Structures are given as structure tokens and as C-alpha cells.
Amino acid sequence: MGRSNNQVRGGRASVEERAVSLAHRMLAGSGQASVVAYRLDEQPVLNSVAHGFTRRGELVVAAVVDPAEVGEELGVTGEPLEVRVDITKVAPEPNVRIVAASAHLLASLEWLHPLDAELLAGTGELPEIVAAVAAAPNGRLGVLDVARVVLHDGAGVTPLTFGQLLDHRHGAVGDPAEAVVTTEAAGLDVVTGVDRTDLAVMCDAAEQGWMTAHMLTQKPSLSGCAHTTNKDFVVDVDLTGVTVLRHGAQLTSVYFIPFEQGRTSPAELTNNIRTLLGAHAAA
Template sequence: MFPSTDRAAVNADALAARTRSMAHRLLSGAGSASLLAYRLSPDEFTASIAHGLTRSGQFVVAGRPDPSDPVTTVDAGEPIDVRVDLLKESPDPAVRLVAATVHALGVLRWLAPGEARRLYAWGELPREVADLVEDGRGRLGVIDIERVVLRDSLGVTPMDFEDLVGTIVNDRPQAFPGADDEWNAYDLVASVSETHLAEMCRSVDTGAIPGAICWRRPTMHTCDHTLGHVFLADIDSTGVTLMSVREDETLAAFAAFRRPATTLDDLAVQVSCLIEDSVPDSSPRL
């Protein structure tokens, strides 16, 4: 069980950790990114880009120059005011849910090819960004950001970029699950019986396990394939977020892990602990 008997304190710590972890994951490359150069081209989004954080904590994007998109063809070093939108959807293929979004205003500067090659050679770039820079045809840009706003199932949370990323760089934690692990993480949690997932939701709702009910609302206009089922909205190093569609109400519940998961093996252990804590008389089944 959790070491603290103060459930309110445990819940507060778990939710704060989840918020920071979610923002970390999106900034590190999870989900999809789009840019809006609201002064240069206010009616066009630049969407075909990779994004992530360098090892030193810079937010970077990469894409191929497109003559029809003026943002991608601006000269290296020229500042471009942009809005950054990052969107993370649920990994569950049975439903379409937005797990979280991050929004920020910043200044984009494309780097000269030589600078981009140096960062690539030094191993500074996240993998998907590096893949676009590797062949020399992609452009690498750095976006200076001061604040980010996370929107998720718990609400809206503004965060200082330097504070968030500085902690990440100093502690060197890896965002989990990363792009390489996300589908394996989904398969692992999805292999848990739906009965156990429903028990997790109920246990969060009754306060039997740490976490929070993110939202609840009356069930209306449901499809047959959703009624009575539990869907996986998100997997994080700090816990899992589930959506339970009942006949009378639909709710989203965040069930917190005992300890952060940083690998798939960790995830398997923590999910087993959730099953044990929410259904004490059952043996964990993954």
C-alpha cells in the first residue's frame, strides 16, 4: 500500500506528479504538433513537423521546407512569433479521446544547416527530430518558450517552461511511455480484464485507492459498442486514466501507481499493484 495514511496528501502529490509528467511527455515528443505563425501567416497551420526536447532542454521542431508554407521557408536565424499546439490522443483504438493538449507562445528560429548537423552529431536531438535532420533535407528549429498551458481531464494548468524543463534536465528522467514503448504499454494495460479495470474506477471513486475522478456526467447518446465498457484514456509513468461508460453515468478516473513506472517491467508491476489494491481478494492478472 502507499506509505502515507493521509489519503488527501497522497492524492494531491499524485495529481501534481501526473500534471508535470503529462506536460513532460508532450513536450518530449508525444502526440502531434502544429505551429501557427500568427503574424506571418495567421490562417495557416504548419502541421507536418516532429517535435521534442534536446538533452539540454531546448524545445525543437523539424520539418521539410514547403514552398506553399511560408513558415518553413523563412531564412535561418529570423525570429518568427508562433503558437505551439501539442495534442495527445488516447491509444485505445475503440474510441477517440483527447488525453491532453499543451499550448504555448514562443519565438521560432530555424538553424543554419551547419548548426543543425552539429546538434545531430552531438546526440542532442530526440529521435524523430533527428530522423528528419539526418538526411540534410529537413530543417531544424528552436522555439524559445516561457510558459506552457496544459489542458487535460483534470482541467487547465499553466506552468513555467524553465521550471518544468529545468527539473527534467537536472534529474534526467525519461518521459514514459516514450514513442518506442507507447503501443507495448497499451497492449500491457489492455490485457487486464475489463472487470479489473472497472474495479479500479470504482476504487478511485470510493477512495479505496489513490487517484481522482477527473470528471463525471450523465450517460447520453451512447453507442452499443461503448455502453458498459471501460476504455484506456492514457498511460503515464504516474498512473492510468480510464473512462468507464455506465448506463446512468460516464466518468474518467485517474488511478495512481504506488511508484513511478519508467520501463515496461515497472509498468507491469504497478498495474498488478493497482489490481491488488482495488480487488484485494483477487490475484493480479496481466
């Protein structure tokens, strides 16, 4: 078994900071969301849901709500509706499906009247994709009132208050929706462009404690296809660092490797990823 350096040196992000950043990014639009009206008969589900923050920090969702499919009750405007929102985020790896994280929250959802939704969209408050879905035929725009978010990822289960995510948002640089797009694009770029030998050497450095890394989990490799054994995968790219998975023949490990200077800006993300991938050379 390798070893991992769980100490934070300099301005590097901690595991908790990573969890807050990841959960915030997921609520800001990253990942696939669904809404379950669990108090209604038959618990109708909206599977194709756009979501994100308004510029004022409200959590909003937009969906096409067809009464013929989900019933009249689910689309009533102006009345609070108790719902569960589930957001699933997969790794940017194109050849294997890895669930990077999921976020779950119970909330009160209120669909806005179409005119109110149109007025809000006209102010530029909404993320672009949310506004587009809300403007579609049978589109609805809703505001979520939520107190707590539960994040499931490689580190386990992390309960977070909505206030923690708003504090993170207020300390971020730039627009959260734009940061999500930039971060997701950088994640895809690093996966498609990374030299797998460089990735393996970085994972070696994390495993042996030659660079600052947090082991999020390690367990026996009980399943998996032959083409994924003894391979390394990028699970997630965040403004705080990179999360990688090492699928060995005996053990599967997940490491979070933070950026040296702490949380980066979207504009500097790609360069910091390149620096991180080359950091093992100086170890």
C-alpha cells in the same frame, strides 16, 4: 454517484504532479504536434512536426518546410518567428478515439542553418525522430523559446511554466525521449492485454473510494455510441499512474489512480501497472 478518495497517502503522486509529468512527456515527444505561424499572412500551418527535448533541455521541432506550400517566410533561418504550437495526445485505446490531453504554447521559433542543424544532430543531442525529419529533403530544425505551457485534460486547464517542466526533466531517470517511447509502449500493452473485468473492478474501487484515486471530472453522459456505454477505458499511462474513463449510461467520470510508491521508472512501469490492476483484490 460514487465517491473518490482525493487524499494522497504515502508517496503517491498528486494531480498537479501528474499534470506536470503529462505535459513534460507531451513536450518530450508524445502526441501529434502542429506549428502555426499566426503572425504571418494566411497563418501557414505545419501539421507533420517532430518535437522533443535536446539532452541539454532545449525544446526543438523538426519539419519538412516546402516554400511552394507554406511560403518563403515560414522557412527563413536565423530569424525569430512567433508561432503557436499545439500538441494533441489520444488514448492508447485502439477501438475508440479519446483525446487524452492537449498542450498549447506560444513561442519564438528560430530555424537553424542546415549546417548548424547537422552539427547539432552529430553530437547526439537530438531525439532520433527529430534528427531524422531535420535531415530529410527540405527538412528544418528549429529551437523554441517558450515561457509557459497550457495543458487541457480531464482535470481542466492547467497553466505551467517551462521551468516546472525542466525541473521535472532534471529529476527524471534516464533520457526523456527513451522514457516517452517506453511509456507509450507500456500504455499500448496494458490496453491490448488488460482483462476488461479487472479494469472494471479497478474502476469500481476508484469510484467507491476503496483505493487511492483522484476524480478529475464527472459529467452527464450526453453522447456516445451504444458500444461505448457502460464501458471503461484507459485514457493514459504515465510514470505517475494510470488515468481511466468510465462511460456510464448517466455519468461519465475520469479518474487518476497514482502508483503507491510515487513516480516510477520506465523499467518498472509495466510491473507497477500490473500491481495497480490487482490492487483492488486487497481492498
